[in-house]
Amino acid sequence: MWAILVGIFVGLAILTKWLTALLVFGGWGLFLLLEGGVLKKRIFWGHLLMATGITALIAMPWQLYILHAFPLESTIAFGHHVRHIKEDLGHPGTGMTHLENLSFLYHDVLTVACILGCLSIFSIRKICHTWTISTLAMIVVLYGFFSLFVRTKMPALVLPVASLLFIFMAIGLYLPVEALSRGQFIPHKIRTYLLSVIVLLMGYITLKPSVIITYRNIDNAYRNERIHNAQVYKRLPYEILKDRIILNCRGLENVDLMFYQDLNAYHWFPEEHILDSLKQKGYRFAAFQNVPGQGLPAYILEDPDILLIPDEIR
Numbered sequence: 001m002w003a004i005l006v007g008i009f010v011g012l013a014i015l016t017k018w019l020t021a022l023l024v025f026g027g028w029g030l031f032l033l034l035e036g037g038v039l040k041k042r043i044f045w046g047h048l049l050m051a052t053g054i055t056a057l058i059a060m061p062w063q064l065y066i067l068h069a070f071p072l073e074s075t076i077a078f079g080h081h082v083r084h085i086k087e088d089l090g091h092p093g094t095g096m097t098h099l100e101n102l103s104f105l106y107h108d109v110l111t112v113a114c115i116l117g118c119l120s121i122f123s124i125r126k127i128c129h130t131w132t133i134s135t136l137a138m139i140v141v142l143y144g145f146f147s148l149f150v151r152t153k154m155p156a157l158v159l160p161v162a163s164l165l166f167i168f169m170a171i172g173l174y175l176p177v178e179a180l181s182r183g184q185f186i187p188h189k190i191r192t193y194l195l196s197v198i199v200l201l202m203g204y205i206t207l208k209p210s211v212i213i214t215y216r217n218i219d220n221a222y223r224n225e226r227i228h229n230a231q232v233y234k235r236l237p238y239e240i241l242k243d244r245i246i247l248n249c250r251g252l253e254n255v256d257l258m259f260y261q262d263l264n265a266y267h268w269f270p271e272e273h274i275l276d277s278l279k280q281k282g283y284r285f286a287a288f289q290n291v292p293g294q295g296l297p298a299y300i301l302e303d304p305d306i307l308l309i310p311d312e313i314r
Contacts, residue, residue, distance in 0.1 A: 002047075004050070004051070006024065006028075007051035008054060011055040012058065014058075020142070022055075023141065023142055024138075025052060027137060027138040029048060030137055034130045085151060085152075087152065088152055089152045091155075093153030097153040098153065098155070098158050101155050107202075110202060110206060112172070115172070117169060121168065124171070138161055139161045142158055142161050229313055232312075233256055234261075236261060238261055238262070240307070244286040246265035246288070247266055249313075250313050252267065285305075286307035287308060287309065292314065
């Protein structure tokens with residue numbers, strides 16, 4: 001049952017977050033290699049192969065479909081994945097960037113707890129050390145690959161193993177409290193309450209509610225700009241714009257517009273010859289006229305076929 005579920009979820013993970021999901025099978029395979037017992041290993045290798053097959057059945061049809069139905073677009077998309085390895089696509093850094101980001105992603109205290117958990121986990125007899133080695137290997141492989149072989153140092157690339165890091169953080173927080181309890185520094189019955197306090201404290205310093213409150217303050221200029229722009233997108237006349245492609249949205253807010261309205265929207269605008277070729281194919285356009293730092297060129301402003309949207313974007 002678990003093998004079937006693993007196969008299903010890895011297949012879905014590939015469809016949503018791409019090939020990093022296959023790391024699961026690497027950790028599973030290493031676990032089986034380290035486990036003893038020929039018959040037992042043979043049975044579970046079969047489970048691994050079954051899960052891999054289920055993953056392929058879920059993930060492959062879509063890949064084959066887009067290669068057949070959209071050969072040019074899918075080739076560009078796959079090529080973009082490869083470019084992350086060869087080029088810096090807006091996220092520069094060094095081989096140490098992902099390690100340096102640990103304190104940013106999880107806070108310094110939890111980073112220390114994670115290191116402590118990794119170092120001390122082998123002292124816990126109840127934990128299967130074959131599992132420990134396999135889990136650590138998945139973390140090391142993912143961080144090593146994206147640190148050493150991928151030029152684009154996007155922080156989210158290493159998040160697939162975040163849940164594994166949480167396990168080691170928890171161990172790093174738990175073991176000192178348990179050791180103090182055994183040494184009579186802390187009464188054993190208080191240990192549970194102390195752990196609860198530590199968990200709440202870690203939640204406070206990592207979730208940073210004070211920062212969230214400040215961001216949601218009525219005087220926060222950026223928040224107010226986003227609220228204003230959202231109202232603009234909501235009240236746009238859909239009946240007038242429904243057959244047009246919207247150009248010159250504020251950076252990333254084309255996604256906001258497409259969320260609120262059933263329209264196609266883009267952050268910038270194409271060059272004149274590209275715009276002309278698209279118009280010849282029957283596409284119609286509208287463009288935001290008042291966007292800070294994104295003035296429209298004359299070939300758009302003077303084109304009578306392009307509808308200019310006068311609403312002010314902040």
